Amino acid sequence: MGSKGFTADVTTMNTDEKLIWYSITYTYLFWILGAMYIVAPVIGWILLLRMVKRFVLDKQNFITTPAQLTWILGMSVMLMALVIAHFDYELGIPKLIKSSIGWAKGWALLAIFPLIGSLNIRPELIYRASCIVCKHTLMILPFCILAWLVGLPSTLYVSPLSIIGGPGPEFFSVSLYEIDPGSGSPRWRLFTPWAPALGLMGNLFLNFAIQEKQTRYKVYGILGSLVMILISQSRLGLICYFLLLGYFAFIRWHKSPWLYFIGSPATLLLGLMGVHVIEKFEMSIAAIKSARAGSTRVRAHLAQIALERWYNEALVWGHGIVERGPHLVEYMPIGSHHTWYGLLFVKGLVGAIALALPLICSLLSLISTIFKSAVAASAIAILLQIFLYTFGENLEILAYLFWPGLIIVGIAHKQKNQ
Template sequence: MTYPLYFLGALYLCAPVLAWLLALLVVKRQLLDPTPARLPPAMWIWMLGMLMMLVALVVGHLDWQLGTGKLIKSSIGWAKGWALLALFILAGSLSIRPAILYRAAMIVCLHTLLLAPVFVLAWLAGLPDTPYVSPLKAIGGPGPEFFAVSLYEIDPGSGLPRWRLFTPWAPALGFVANIFFLFALQETSRRWRLIGISASILMILMSQSRLAAVSLVFLALMPLGIRLLRGSVIPWLGAACASLVALIGARLIDAAMNFWAAFKGARADSTRVREALGRIAIERWKSEAPVWGHGVVERGPHLVEYMPIGSHHSWYGLLFVKGAVGFFALAVPMAVSLLGLLLRAPRDPLVRTGFGACCLLMLYTFGENLEILAYLIWPALVIIGLAHCRNAQLASAPLPSPLRSQELSS
């Protein structure tokens, strides 16, 4: 249903409705079931963190006397943004089968492969880049791009076409593509796995997102890294790396600096705007609202092409809008999920996939605003919730003692 909802302009509106309905179902089960399933501690931490986002929002509005109207509007925005991170992770307690989410993502990948030639031909034929904006934008949202049907867009820096398909901007397509790639690796059907991997790589290429390309390499290498955690090769690998650094450390540093310079230079205008937005956000946060933030997003000056201050970066955006309270409201749950799932990622495929999804979220906090894209990345959030439930089951399962193992073997 992704593409039909996109062409209707309803994609942004459906995810919050789904999240709150699933939350009501969780509450119903917890209250009415005779023996309700115990929620993992990580889920409670995510819910507490996102509630602190709301507290920071309210205090920020009161501090800056922004008025009741803006407070109500921002609270609705919280319910459609930061709250979704906790609600979809909470939905993992409903025992949803991961295979359903994997296959659903593969179906979207198949639709993408079928529709990609249409989007490319639209650019070649010189059709309007945005044929229409859905009237559903009247309901309210972050901007018209969330309700617009875009066939392509032209990068002002390079003059080359980029595609964002069903997402609000091209880098967001790279984010979703990496989630689909992660899911494709878990597909049991070889045909669907091939479709998912092919479509994911195609979407990353169409988005021309540098962060998406780096994330794809990370996901491809992650299974190898996790397998190494299960063996005794880590000390030897560490010794080999230390020796290598000692021998050619200077060359490695030069190579890393050259790579970083080339990475930023690939889209120099974008890098300049992002860095300026970050500097403005940090300076104004430290000097004006270090604890609770400014309460609302503000447009930047001409220097940053009037982009919202703190956009393109979750941490800078949180510091500016919600202060140190909002920063730690995301940092603590994120750290708990990453560390908690990493410990058992080598033992279970679902936990491993959830850990990969957490790593993706962490990577994209440095290039996107998670709040505004929560309606797109919700399958990854559900997988994280399922992984936490599975992680809790593994933690509660007693390991056989040596004596018991000898009894069983005899």
């Protein structure tokens, strides 16, 4: 089936699919306009309001599961923690309004998009659209590399849309490349705010490319996702890439006797050489950390400051807002680069539980169908990837990028309930 035929098919089924299709396939257009940070919240809330309208006025029922509802509960608790912390620290109504808008563009999306998975949206639509983004990446990247080679400015411009407010100008800028301050080598972030976030998207698109049925688009997806991970130079992205390959290989060949013929002696050998393997593993971790020693140092200090201040100052509800760190951490926001430390600092123990509970419930709900449903296997991989990236990124800031994965999680829950 050609791309044109498939496009006509998926965009004429219903408006929901049309919105999602164009929101993904026009990724680079939105990037050029500096609108990437805006698209996901707008699409998410529009689809949610359409869903509510059909439920209330048209009496249309949607299949929702307890796991999907835990995301709604968890993200609602996030908002409650935010409000209580603002009143505890007397931060004022203007800051409360600003923080609430930030919640609607961040944490709220982690509840909205799994719920949107209950609509009539085919997972194949998201797989194909993501492979098209990978194709566009392969087409655009040579120009970005050329821009670095000829010495063009790394950032072309910051979109006027930045006036609406966001975490920073990098969310609205068109960056052709960037220079790593530690190594001096070029890195690329393309449509994401920083290079490691491109690694996150590369792994998400690898997941989707593996599910794609048509060979041509599968090749685009696999090559494009690998290129994203490599040019991002993200250590976490590379680790996640190999874990995903191993995960899907196991899913595919778990019934093959060859897996166990190979696995049994390998396990025995690993037991005999366990100490040596552990030493090599520790040396590899040390090498990965030393590859960007400055970044590792800043992350460690940020974590220490966040934990100490959370435990001593705001154990239950957190501080309500992020705070600028000292010179020791290059003035990075306290709790950044790590979801759990950020949650503990800003929303306290309540906030950390509000994220952990939906993740665990979704995983437990889908695990029984991991070998029966390809969508469930993909959704579990997404949940595991999200969990892995909680140790290197702030999820709420990047929810506007990985939202297609959240819809797949919702679709998997709906299919399991059916």
